Amino acid sequence: MDLAFLHPLYEHPGPWASVYVDTSRHTEDTPHERHLTAAALARDLDRQGADEATCRAVRAALDELQHSSEPNGRALFARAGEVVLDPALARPPMRDSALWAPLPHTAPLLELAGEDPVCLVAYVDRKGADLELRSAMGSEDAGSVAGRQWPVHRTSTVDWSERHFQLKVENTWEHNASEIAQALAACQEETRADLLILVGDDRERRSVHERLPKHLGALAVEAPHGTGSRLLDEDVERTREEHVRQRAERELDRFLSAREPDAEGRAGAVEGVPALVEAAREHRIDELLIRPDAPDAHREVWIGEDPDQLAVRRTDLRILGEQHSWPARADDALIRSAVATGAPALSVSSATEREAPVGGLGALLRWT
Known part of the structure; x- marks a missing residue:
């Protein structure tokens, strides 16, 4: 997935409201149900500590979807009373959700808006x-x-x-x-x-x-x-899903081959949070591979104001000279770094027979 469209999210400091909403159901009661959903998600953000202006902006944006005929759903990313980005989704989310966090929660986009072959x-x-x-x-x-x-x-x-x-x-x-x-x-x-x-x-x-x-x-x-x-739509969807699965398989094959050290003991791929954090700081990630539900995806790391300011421990950031730091999910922090350096990201959850990368996070490197 080309992450360039996410650039506006990293031009402003957090915290961020990240909302995923399903618009795939269309019945006579849909407008009323969506109105209730908008109110519930805004309340959820308020309980998590979001400012009132951002809660209002999210609720207003969701209310505008009451009569939408969009087939899948929307993601909303808001801060300081403004919705900064609201991409349409290629697949409905499993459930409506709202998160208030230092970084926008973009990792679900890899599955919900990522591989959408035309x-x-x-x-x-x-x-x-x-x-x-x-x-x-x-x-x-x-x-x-x-x-x-x-x-x-x-x-x-x-x-x-x-x-x-x-x-x-x-x-x-x-x-x-x-x-x-x-x-x-x-x-x-x-x-x-x-x-x-x-x-x-x-x-x-x-x-x-x-x-x-x-x-x-x-x-x-x-x-x-x-x-x-x-x-039929089902025929096309089966073909599209097979294309996505085969692409994930090919990239995993590349990853598995590249992570084996060469004759000089250098590998072209890494996995696990510590190795990925180091690669991100050095701008070496060429492609990020993520299993969204894997344990390392929601592991806590520490971030600074800039994309390459991230570390496994808060004290590591202080050693690097960063005075301000916040906890963040590993997948969201690594996606921010990938956006900054122009690296793509790919969900490999469709490659069901594989367990790699270990922990659910890995990367192909730009140089070994």
């Missing part, structure tokens, strides 16, 4: 293709491709003239498959879609797949549906 779906037939973009936020039309319209149907006879006609049909199919593949490549480049799903008869899907540029062919999957069918 799919370019192509409904292929012999004459062309209809295109649409699918994401967690819904679908939208992405245009169509019209190939040659004649001839496109085979005959069952075997005389010379009919064989000649069938050859023309084959040429038409090949031409149209190439046209569709070129259009898909252009559309993917424009939309930056993460996945391509080909829908249609077996032969037509395969013909288009074979003609895609090599880099795009690796992103393409074929859906087992007949011509003219439309993919």
Whole structure:
């Protein structure tokens, strides 16, 4: 996940209100229920010590969602009476929550707004293709491709003239498959879609797949549906979840390989809070890997005013010359450091067969 959009959160000092709210349920009573939720979360922040102006700002922002049709939810990050950032979520949170803490609680975003692959779906037939973009936020039309319209149907006879006609049909199919593949490549480049799903008869899907540029062919999957069918949301979601799982697996493989010391005893990856804190202070984190529910994620560390001022013990910060310090969750502190140095972060909870990194926090390093 590219963390650049979080920069505004670290341009101001804390403490921060961090709120996650589910907007996936839509019934006749939804506006009233959301009004009650807004009041309850504001009270929760007040009990935790949030200032009155920030509680009011959060409640007002949540009240504005009473009639929202957003399919998943919102995160709100507020301080000093102002909501600074309110990203939409790609997945509903497990429960509505509010936290008042020295740092914004951004770690849940890795799962709720992080890996949200956009799919370019192509409904292929012999004459062309209809295109649409699918994401967690819904679908939208992405245009169509019209190939040659004649001839496109085979005959069952075997005389010379009919064989000649069938050859023309084959040429038409090949031409149209190439046209569709070129259009898909252009559309993917424009939309930056993460996945391509080909829908249609077996032969037509395969013909288009074979003609895609090599880099795009690796992103393409074929859906087992007949011509003219439309993919259900569940079909797309399964494909998106598999893409997320495979990416987490690849990054974990990289991590496991890099954490083995080289011939000189240096490793390209670290795990555990002390090693990560040291790497963050030295600006060496190249990619942060987090299991949000693992024990080290909510382990307490100490932070100063700047992102690279963090330590396992408060006395360590004083040794480093930092006069002001506050306790913070390890995952949120490390994400702040990653944002400051331009490093991405990834939730690896979807790689269910792995226990790494130990404790739930790890990083690939920029240099060994």
